[in-house]
Amino acid sequence: MASSIYRFVKQKLLSHGVRTTADGSLAIADRRLFLDFVRLERAVRLEDFATVQSAVVAIENRCLSMGKRHIAVFAYMYLRFSDATPKLTHLDIDLEEGGVRRTVDYRRRVSSTERLVGEWAAAWYDRYSKSFFRVLYESNSATAD
Template identity: 55%
Template sequence: MPGSIYGFVKQKLISHGVDKTPDGLITITNQRVFLDFVRLERAVRIADFNAVQSAVKTIDERVASLGKRHLIVFAYMYLRFSDGTPKMTHADVETEDGGISRLVEYRRAVTPEERLIADWGRLLDERFGKSLLGLVYASKP
């Protein structure tokens, strides 16, 4: 990951669409919120699930204090689309003994902790993402 962590985090947030609405822009224009996302990236890089949870909690508290709690969706997306996310999941295949076989490919070798972080982000995004993004996009001028 060449370059500054700040530029990396900003680009990743923009790739998730934070620049499309006034509320979304808060994640990169509010210095404290942005630095919370930098903290999240640092936790993701060291693959520390406890640190990731702590960073997400901090982001949640910070955006809630701004009256923009729905912005937590960008933290969920940030985790969901981290390196621990599979590049491709092949269809489930029933095995001869009645079990199910699933082949998952990753972009690089990932640790169980990296997979846990990405899976937790995916779970939260699938559970709350659609409704939270609806609130983010309702903030369009």
């Protein structure tokens, strides 16, 4: 029996720690935001880069409309920590002719589109995660006071 996409998305979000903060919990508690994450998973399964980007933009816009842009970090994390990104990156090897050999291992065979999604997600996650997590945890401590 196949597991539902809704359970799959919820488990993945929980594994990324959405419940550790009140704002993060909205990724599951807010029905419309959760459905945006389900759309993201569907886009990932389609292996269409433009559709994945569109789904992430929808999540970003929903978070902005809630006044909680920082929750979008979970969209980047959702993609960043997936089979589309390398499990292991070996040390770069400088080649005699001036190039560089970069070797990576994946958990399974991935398509070029999946690799593109993974690289894009890693770039966005690396760019925004520190500042978004800072706001996420600061907003959590403000509500705890």
